[in-house]
Amino acid sequence: MEGRVxxxxxxxxxxxxxxxxIIASGDDIKELIKEAEKKYPNKKxxxxxxxEEGTMxx
Amino acid sequence: MxxxxxxxxxxxxxxxxxxxxxxxxxxxxxSKTQIKVYALxxxxxxxxxxxxxxxxxxxxxLSGETxxxxxxxxxxxxxxxxxxxxxxxxxxxxxxxxxxxxxILSGEExxxxxxxxxxFDNFVVTIDETNKKIRLKKASKNY
Numbered sequence: 001m002e003g004r005v006x007x008x009x010x011x012x013x014x015x016x017x018x019x020x021x022i023i024a025s026g027d028d029i030k031e032l033i034k035e036a037e038k039k040y041p042n043k044k045x046x047x048x049x050x051x052e053e054g055t056m057x058x
Numbered sequence: 059m060x061x062x063x064x065x066x067x068x069x070x071x072x073x074x075x076x077x078x079x080x081x082x083x084x085x086x087x088x089s090k091t092q093i094k095v096y097a098l099x100x101x102x103x104x105x106x107x108x109x110x111x112x113x114x115x116x117x118x119x120l121s122g123e124t125x126x127x128x129x130x131x132x133x134x135x136x137x138x139x140x141x142x143x144x145x146x147x148x149x150x151x152x153x154x155x156x157x158x159x160x161x162i163l164s165g166e167e168x169x170x171x172x173x174x175x176x177x178f179d180n181f182v183v184t185i186d187e188t189n190k191k192i193r194l195k196k197a198s199k200n201y
Contacts, residue, residue, distance in 0.1 A: 015068070017096075022068075027167075029111040033093065047112075048096035049169035050068055051078055 012052045018045045025050075059151065065190040066096045079185050079192050083172070086142040087116035095170050097143075099185060099192055103173030106159045108141070112170065113161040116141065120161060127160055135163040143177070145194075153196075155180055 009025075016024040016036040023040065024032050029047065036045050066080040079099045085108070086092035093115065097106075113120060118139045127136045138160055145153040157176030162168050172178075184193040 010068075029109070030115050033115060044094060046082060046094045046096060047170075048066065048068070048080065049167075050076060051169065 010050045012050060014047060014049050016045050016047055018043055059196065061145065061153075061194040063192045063194075065192070077190055079187075081145070081172075081192055081194075084144040084146060085112070085116060085170070086144070087113075087118040089117040091116055094146075097170040097172045099183065100171045100173055101178065101183065101185070103171050105173045105175045106141075106143075106157055106177060107168050107171040107173065108159055108161055109167040109170075110137075110161055110163050111167070113137075113139065113141075113159075118159075118161065124163065125160075127162075134165045136160040137163060143172070153180075 010022065013025045013027060014029055014032055015022045016032050018036070018040060023045065024035050026032050033047065036043075063081045065077040066082075068076040078096075080096040081099060082094060083097050084092055084094050085097075093112075095112075110120075118141055120137050120139060122137055122139060125136050125138060126133050138158065140156055141159050142154060142156050144155075155176060159176075180197055181194040182197050184191075184195075186193065
């Protein structure tokens with residue numbers, strides 16, 4: 001899942017961003033980071049969670 | 059010195075604007091492992107919060123007793139520990155703090171949240187919803 005994506009598909013998911021492009025998305029943080037480190041070694045990426053609509057945190 | 063951040067905006071092609079009051083910070087535990095994340099600024103949270111999987115990735119100390127945390131959604135199991143957060147160089151300055159954090163063990167995985175204890179007490183925090191900006195000014199106690 002690279003480049004521009006449909007935001008509906010990633011709501012509630014964790015995403016890895018590289019230069020503000022989503023390079024991976026999913027539910028498992030550790031797997032995502034492993035995947036990103038493998039595909040883009042030595043790059044500085046950022047982990048974020050895409051909020052669901054109407055999210056309430058407790 | 060005031061640090062100013064635009065709300066984090068996620069890229070998408072459908073025109074659905076997902077913006078959150080989140081800032082980029084580097085999280086680190088006792089080991090060398092670290093990761094840069096977008097963390098949600100939440101004045102309603104007493105303390106910072108991360109999911110268990112991220113705590114495990116960072117090798118945070120999870121040996122403490124399991125506790126219960128209460129909120130409007132009910133109760134959840136948590137572990138209390140500490141982590142290092144760093145706001146990377148802005149105006150040649152780097153801001154680094156060792157803060158308390160609750161690791162969420164049960165229920166749905168929360169986003170990464172920076173709450174009041176350990177984070178807000180270092181800054182005067184302005185969440186400017188109209189202009190979609192967050193401003194952090196180093197705090198000085200007046201009491």
